[in-house]
Amino acid sequence: MTLPHSRVLDEIVDAAVEVTAASAGWVLMIQGNELVVVAAAGGKSPGSRVGQRIPVSGTAGLVAMSGHPAAIESPPSDTSNVGAGGLDGNPAGVLAAPCGDEDVLGVLEVARPEGSAPFTFDDIEEVTLLARIAGAALDELDDSGxxxxxxxxxxxxxxxxxxxxxxxxxxIARMIDAVLGQG
Amino acid sequence: MAEPRRPAWTKDVNALQLPGVDRIEDLTPEWAWESADGSGVRVAIIDSGIDADHPDLGISVDRDAAVAFHVGADGKVVETAGPHQDSFGHGTACAGIIHSLAPGARLTSVKVLGEGLQGKAAAFLAGLKWAIDNGFPIINLSLGTRRRDWALPFHEACDRAYFGGSFVVTAANNVQRRSYPSLYASVTSVACTTDSDPFRFQWNPNPPTEFLGHGIDVEVPWLDGQRIRTTGNSYAAPHISGIAALVLSKHPDLRPYQLKTVLWATAANVREAGDIEAAGKLTRRMQGVTRQGHTGR
Structure with a gap:
């Protein structure tokens, strides 16, 4: 199956990383019983992480399963997020939110390194709302992906x-509404 | 002599009064849960499983009563009785919060997350129905579904729980989005407060979320015997479940609506009357009513 691609997803990941002061982020799409990286930002060579397949585990797996966002600050001994989003090593904290409305189509996740400030409840709300736009994009894949x-x-x-x-x-919302009104 | 005719659904009942409660102000934390530890109360945790061996949980988990639900290849829900593992740590976290508040309560894992991404709502509903059928007085749901086609089955199940005496505590969505069954009046929906005291919760005057509990930067037990810090409404809900377990431990005959009333009366912002304008107004109005002696209405 062709992986979805779009600048929208790239911009969403960039925005999520920026707004939460994270070091890396990614969008994972659910394919069967796996998660696939379809957009990535930050970390080492984010482009090479696109296409990586990840089992339904860790915080992203929990969010894909439960449909509820989650922020986890884990000690180094917690290995549940090792390799999250195709990253090397173990992030000190991750925040993930479900993409999609009726059904969970994927997960938007950001990670922070050791020594940075923990994610806040405001961060959860911001990433959850951005994940909604990612869900809208994943919900409307065209034939070319x-x-x-x-x-x-x-x-x-x-x-x-x-x-x-x-x-x-x-x-931005007003501009789009204006465009729609003229259509 | 013929019995007098009664309207449908009615029958004579004796007047009942909560012991030691003459006025609404008598519903204090001391009345509600002082000296209680949750003993005698069973709590079903519908989630990702519970690590019964986690040191933070002591001997609170009734491991033999555990049950798991998943959707099989044929699309049918499969029930598996007996001990299981926690797939993500989330259920263990919820269990740890409840145990920290009500160490005498017996916790039962109803696992509905962790066995594939398909059919989650069906497994979730089956787990909820199982807990209701087995008469758990408190059911913790730190998850939900956004699928509208499941709204009615969840509504029916939660009404059945309410009338059957099960107090269902659900986590609200972290943003204002629908999540079933947290939108229903028959459940108690919970979001986060910024307060870090686990016993200090608030009443929310803007339903469907009715209470706010500790859910930000909470230290919880996790996978492999570890602890992590985490944030979300998922962790606020078990704080209310734990306090509800304490109340039921001391007052086992309370119906769900009475338990919700006790939680309202003991919420920090209602007791302190003034943090939230609406809570203050309602409290003052109730005080006016009780002073006039109309406590029974």
Whole structure:
């Protein structure tokens, strides 16, 4: 099966990494009983991590299963997130949120290194909302595998993001609504 | 002499009063759970399994009562009785929180996560129904489903739990998104408070989330005998389950709506009346009513 690709997913991962001050992030798509990296940012050679297949385990697996976001700050002895998102080694903390509305289609996950500040509840909310846009993209794969959310779907998700952070998203949501109104 | 006719569904009952409670203000934490440790209360934890050997859990886990549900290749739900492992650590974390608050409560693992990504809602519903059928007075659900096609079956199950005397505690979604069954009045839906005291919870005047418990930066038992720190509504719900277990341990005859009322009355912001405007208003109104002696209505 062709892996989905899109700049939207890349931008979402970049935004999630930036807003949480994480060192790396990725979008995992559910394929059968596996998770596949379909977009990545940060860490060593993020491009090479795309396509890696990961078992349904660790924090990403929990989120894919439960549909609830989770932030885990684990001691070095906890190996449940070793290799998360195709990273080498064991992140000090990970935050993951489900992508998708009715069904969980994937997981948006970010990681932080030892010595950085733990993820906060605000971080969980931000990543959860960004994961919704990733879900909209994964929900509307075209025949070539391009993951691009429809304009109404994107507008709805951005409007919700704008309720939380108007400075960041309100103008974008209004612009898309204006475009839709002219159509 | 013929019995007088009664309207449908009615029958004579004796007047009942909670012992030691003449006024709503008498529902204090001391009345509710002082000297209780959860003994005599069974709690079902519907989750990813429980590591019964984790040192943080003592001997609280009834490992032989454990049961797991998954969806088989034929699409049917398969029930497997007996001990099992925790697939992710999440169920062990919830068990650890409840045990830390109510060390005398007996915990039973109902595993519905960890056996494949397909059919999760069906396994989840089967686990909930099993706990209801087996009469667990407290059922902790730190998970949910967003699928609308499962809304009605979960609604029916939760109503059955409510009328049958099972107090179902659910984690609300971490953002304001629907998650079944946390939206229903028959359950007690919980989100996080910023307070770090595990016994200090708040009533939320804006349902469907009705209570706020400790769920930020919580130290919990995890896989392989370890502990981690974690954040989320998943960990707020078992704080309310643990306190509910204490209350039921001391007052075992409380119905779910009475238990919810006790939690409301003992919530920090209601007791301190003023942190949240609506809570203060309601508390003042209740005080006015009770002063006039209308406690029975």
């Amino acid at each position: 391009a993951a691009v959310p429809s304009a109404p779907h994107l507008s709805a998700e951005l409007t919700e993001l704008a309720e939380r952070n108007p400075a960041r998203y309100a103008a």
